[in-house]
Amino acid sequence: MPPCSYACRRIGIIPLMQNAPNPAGAGHVDITTVLAYKGGVGKSLLAYELAYLLDAVLVDLDWDRGGVTRQWGYRHEDRMRAPLLDAFERGRTPSPLQGYRKPPLIPSHPDLATNQPPADVVADCLEQWAKEWGRPIVVDTHPGGCPTTYGAASAARVVVSPAVLATRELEATEGMLEELADYPLLMVPNKVPRVPPAAELDRLSRMVTRAGVPVAPPVSFHYWLERRKIRVAVTSYDPVPARVQPLHDELHAVAKAVTNYGRAAA
Numbered sequence: 001m002p003p004c005s006y007a008c009r010r011i012g013i014i015p016l017m018q019n020a021p022n023p024a025g026a027g028h029v030d031i032t033t034v035l036a037y038k039g040g041v042g043k044s045l046l047a048y049e050l051a052y053l054l055d056a057v058l059v060d061l062d063w064d065r066g067g068v069t070r071q072w073g074y075r076h077e078d079r080m081r082a083p084l085l086d087a088f089e090r091g092r093t094p095s096p097l098q099g100y101r102k103p104p105l106i107p108s109h110p111d112l113a114t115n116q117p118p119a120d121v122v123a124d125c126l127e128q129w130a131k132e133w134g135r136p137i138v139v140d141t142h143p144g145g146c147p148t149t150y151g152a153a154s155a156a157r158v159v160v161s162p163a164v165l166a167t168r169e170l171e172a173t174e175g176m177l178e179e180l181a182d183y184p185l186l187m188v189p190n191k192v193p194r195v196p197p198a199a200e201l202d203r204l205s206r207m208v209t210r211a212g213v214p215v216a217p218p219v220s221f222h223y224w225l226e227r228r229k230i231r232v233a234v235t236s237y238d239p240v241p242a243r244v245q246p247l248h249d250e251l252h253a254v255a256k257a258v259t260n261y262g263r264a265a266a
């Protein structure tokens, strides 16, 4: 059991994993979708690390550079084919790319922006791929709501949503909680500062309590992450460097919460 971080101790007023899991995800194959209505809140970081920790295939449904494809080291400009678009169009199961100390990847493509398959096609494809690969899937999504995101959310056993304790981010979170009330949401407070802002913490706490959405252990703000260029997963270090250890532990705790929630919903 990793030690509780300062964010975890200070955010204790939020009901951690206290609410009963929403049964909306029951019966689904093991798919975790990471989404948020606001950009820059940590979707891609969580998707990348959760995919690595859960031994899952990482499917990138974000078509711009904020997604995990670029971070993984894949450049669509250097490739002839677009595996994700081909897979949706022809109903074929794509082959995940393998990487060193990073999760296997189905890369995205900029044309997905104007070439969105309907939500039910996305959901069916993800379920079929998970079955054929015989392994879990973690999906990264574009900020906001769009057919690919809704499709990935409806196929998911767990929908992970990072929440940042700031006014506009919480505004977006509130709207999302209202719109996606029927989905098996799990909130992950992210970028939590050493001294969390009391008013925003209180607002998030009231929001999740009202919506009956469980909250995973939080992830602190780690200043070095914003300048990080290395592509390997943060959770792939062995031994773990001292600077990385707190984030490593927090991400393990989030992965455990996702697994427990998914088991309860299965």
Ligand SMILES: Nc1ncnc2c1ncn2[C@@H]1O[C@H](COP(=O)(O)OP(=O)(O)OP(=O)(O)O)[C@@H](O)[C@H]1O
Residues within 6 Å of the ligand: 036, 038, 039, 040, 041, 042, 043, 044, 045, 046, 062, 066, 067, 142, 143, 190, 191, 192, 219, 220, 221, 222, 223, 224, 225, 226, 227
């Ligand atoms: N806990 C954290 N502490 C510090 N920096 C973080 C943390 N989580 C994410 N970041 C940084 O914040 C930036 C945005 O994160 P990320 O790309 O994961 O967000 P996103 O929600 O996927 O963004 P987009 O909406 O653009 O796709 C990145 O530089 C990332 O390294």
Ligand SMILES: [Mg+2]
Residues within 6 Å of the ligand: 043, 044, 045, 062, 066, 067, 068, 140, 141
């Ligand atoms: Mg992103």
